[in-house]
Amino acid sequence: MSIVLTRVDDRLIHGQVVVGWVQALGAQRIVLVNDEVNANDWERELYRLSVPAGLAVEFASVDEAARLVEEWGTEPLRTILLVGDVETIVRLCGRSEGIKAVNVGGLHDGTARSQRLSYVYLSEDEARQLHTLSERGVQVTAQDVPTARAVPLDEFA
Amino acid sequence: MIETLAWLLLWGTVVGLDLVSVGQVMIARPLVAGTVAGAIAGDPVGGATVGAVLELFALDVLPVGAARYPDYGLGAVAAAATAAGAPGALGTGIGVCVGLAVAYLGELGIRAVRGLNTADVRYRREALDAGDAAVVRATQMRGLLRDALRSAVVTVLGLAIAALVYRWPPVTVQGAVLVTIVLIGAALGAGATGGMRLSGRGLHLRWFVLGVAAGVVWVVVT
Amino acid sequence: MNVRIASALWRTLLFQASWNYDRLVGVGMAHASEPLLRDLPGGRTGEPYREAMCRATEFFNAHPYMGGMAVGAVARAEHDGLPGEQVRRLRHALIGPLGSVGDRLFWAGVLPAAVGLGLVVTATVSPLAGIVSFLVAYNAVHLAIRVWGLRAGWRSGPAIAQELTAGSIQQGLRVVGPIAAIAVGFALPVVAEWLAEEFQMRTRLSIGLVAALAIVFSRWIVPTFGTLRFGLAAAGFALVVGWLS
Numbered sequence: 109m110s111i112v113l114t115r116v117d118d119r120l121i122h123g124q125v126v127v128g129w130v131q132a133l134g135a136q137r138i139v140l141v142n143d144e145v146n147a148n149d150w151e152r153e154l155y156r157l158s159v160p161a162g163l164a165v166e167f168a169s170v171d172e173a174a175r176l177v178e179e180w181g182t183e184p185l186r187t188i189l190l191v192g193d194v195e196t197i198v199r200l201c202g203r204s205e206g207i208k209a210v211n212v213g214g215l216h217d218g219t220a221r222s223q224r225l226s227y228v229y230l231s232e233d234e235a236r237q238l239h240t241l242s243e244r245g246v247q248v249t250a251q252d253v254p255t256a257r258a259v260p261l262d263e264f265a
Numbered sequence: 266m267i268e269t270l271a272w273l274l275l276w277g278t279v280v281g282l283d284l285v286s287v288g289q290v291m292i293a294r295p296l297v298a299g300t301v302a303g304a305i306a307g308d309p310v311g312g313a314t315v316g317a318v319l320e321l322f323a324l325d326v327l328p329v330g331a332a333r334y335p336d337y338g339l340g341a342v343a344a345a346a347t348a349a350g351a352p353g354a355l356g357t358g359i360g361v362c363v364g365l366a367v368a369y370l371g372e373l374g375i376r377a378v379r380g381l382n383t384a385d386v387r388y389r390r391e392a393l394d395a396g397d398a399a400v401v402r403a404t405q406m407r408g409l410l411r412d413a414l415r416s417a418v419v420t421v422l423g424l425a426i427a428a429l430v431y432r433w434p435p436v437t438v439q440g441a442v443l444v445t446i447v448l449i450g451a452a453l454g455a456g457a458t459g460g461m462r463l464s465g466r467g468l469h470l471r472w473f474v475l476g477v478a479a480g481v482v483w484v485v486v487t
Numbered sequence: 488m489n490v491r492i493a494s495a496l497w498r499t500l501l502f503q504a505s506w507n508y509d510r511l512v513g514v515g516m517a518h519a520s521e522p523l524l525r526d527l528p529g530g531r532t533g534e535p536y537r538e539a540m541c542r543a544t545e546f547f548n549a550h551p552y553m554g555g556m557a558v559g560a561v562a563r564a565e566h567d568g569l570p571g572e573q574v575r576r577l578r579h580a581l582i583g584p585l586g587s588v589g590d591r592l593f594w595a596g597v598l599p600a601a602v603g604l605g606l607v608v609t610a611t612v613s614p615l616a617g618i619v620s621f622l623v624a625y626n627a628v629h630l631a632i633r634v635w636g637l638r639a640g641w642r643s644g645p646a647i648a649q650e651l652t653a654g655s656i657q658q659g660l661r662v663v664g665p666i667a668a669i670a671v672g673f674a675l676p677v678v679a680e681w682l683a684e685e686f687q688m689r690t691r692l693s694i695g696l697v698a699a700l701a702i703v704f705s706r707w708i709v710p711t712f713g714t715l716r717f718g719l720a721a722a723g724f725a726l727v728v729g730w731l732s
Contacts, residue, residue: 226508294621
């Protein structure tokens with residue numbers, strides 16, 4: 109129960125997350141899973157500075173996250189799990205039964221991607237991977253902010 | 266008359282641009298847009314009243330990230346034009362009603378502009394990827410022009426609706442008062458919802474409640 | 488302040504002019520950065536300028552008021568001769584944090600606080616005093632942050648995080664949320680009283696009832712419906728009732 113939101117968003121921690129979702133869900137911790145951010149002191153510092161006091165931020169590489177995700181799900185802190193791309197989320201879902209739903213919050217311009225929603229661009233491969241997740245019983249929806257409609261996977265991929 | 270309409274059109278265009286494209290000095294807030302539009306139309310207090318009601322609705326919009334939002338500034342210009350001259354409670358409700366509809370039209374306009382901007386940058390992809398400064402500048406200017414056009418068109422539509430409502434009022438006197446009552450209520454509800462959402466679940470909610478309590482005390486005492 | 492910084496500052500006012508789904512404000516970012524890139528080695532015909540401009544138009548997003556900070560920091564990094572991939576990394580890493588800081592500081596802080604002030608002054612003093620106090624209070628903070636942000640970014644480049652550690656910013660972020668919550672809370676009853684001035688007690692109770700319905704409906708029953716549509720639906724209902732009676 110303690111992972112209250114699992115979100116894929118290439119902007120990682122930004123306004124929609126800290127003003128929108130953290131408030132709406134009463135989250136107490138954000139775990140940011142991203143290899144580049146995890147490897148850079150100044151990037152971690154930057155993200156840490158941008159969140160409200162009282163909200164914990166932890167960083168993990170994808171490998172560490174794959175090892176720890178099960179544990180996060182059993183800790184009492186209300187946690188938002190945040191990743192920057194589809195590949196990572198597929199990997200984490202493979203490691204934990206605890207992730208029942210994935211929120212696609214924003215994936216933008218990139219090579220070989222096409223526009224699916226105003227804030228979601230996916231390659232064919234990414235779309236396929238999301239469908240695979242869905243077939244495994246994970247509920248995949250797109251929703252940028254809590255007050256928007258959650259768009260079911262079939263409508264965008 | 267024509268002069269007043271021209272000033273309202275100019276004001277609407279500037280207000281629409283302020284929302285996203287230029288500066289964001291917040292003349293697009295309905296309180297400001299409505300009061301000034303009311304002053305242009307000869308009824309600043311009527312403008313401020315509909316502006317304040319729409320401002321309460323606007324408090325429920327958090328423009329976080331790239332999320333979409335109704336254009337309450339353009340709504341307030343149309344609302345003020347509608348309400349101008351009607352005494353108190355008779356104009357407020359119908360004015361705000363027009364304002365809400367126009368705010369929604371404004372939002373549709375924003376989506377259209379964004380779609381056109383997207384087509385534009387796709388069309389000029391190579392020049393933009395090559396960092397061509399002249400193309401960058403021209404793309405910015407075209408975006409600006411589209412938004413100015415959107416603002417002007419929505420303002421004209423709003424003024425047209427205002428003129429129709431003025432010529433053929435769709436309600437009886439009782440109906441107009443009823444709409445005013447319902448919309449003031451809905452606006453206060455929207456403002457409170459916005460305030461609570463702003464405060465989240467944590468400590469801030471206590472500050473919000475404290476603020477409400479202090480406001481109630483102030484009202485009772487004065 | 489030199490001419491190029493002034494020019495970039497002016498252009499940050501147009502940061503969102505070509506907002507689009509593909510690059511969000513990437514083109515606006517390039518437009519605002521361009522004056523600061525002109526005196527890269529070789530000038531406007533040089534290779535560094537050309538490469539920097541290519542990077543500048545890529546996907547970017549930030550809070551519009553904080554965009555100047557990114558403009559300054561990335562331009563400084565280009566002047567420091569950072570390798571292209573590192574500039575990209577810096578640029579990408581600024582998107583989330585600057586959005587987060589700007590949204591918290593302004594959209595969830597200074598803006599609702601100033602709106603609360605403007606509403607209270609409108610109701611208790613006069614509409615003119617209301618909009619003037621709102622615009623002055625809001626833009627004093629807004630414009631100061633724009634100027635400070637661009638200069639701080641330009642001063643620090645990749646070390647931009649140290650500017651955000653600055654006491655005043657972190658302090659501001661701490662207090663602005665509670666201030667906004669109090670200001671909006673205080674404004675609600677004051678404005679309610681002003682709007683309902685001419686009504687009798689019974690009518691006021693009806694207003695309160697509709698307000699309560701609006702809160703319950705849009706907070707708990709159908710949160711995605713939006714208060715705009717609730718307002719329109721309620722007004723439509725009232726129109727029909729008024730018409731029939």
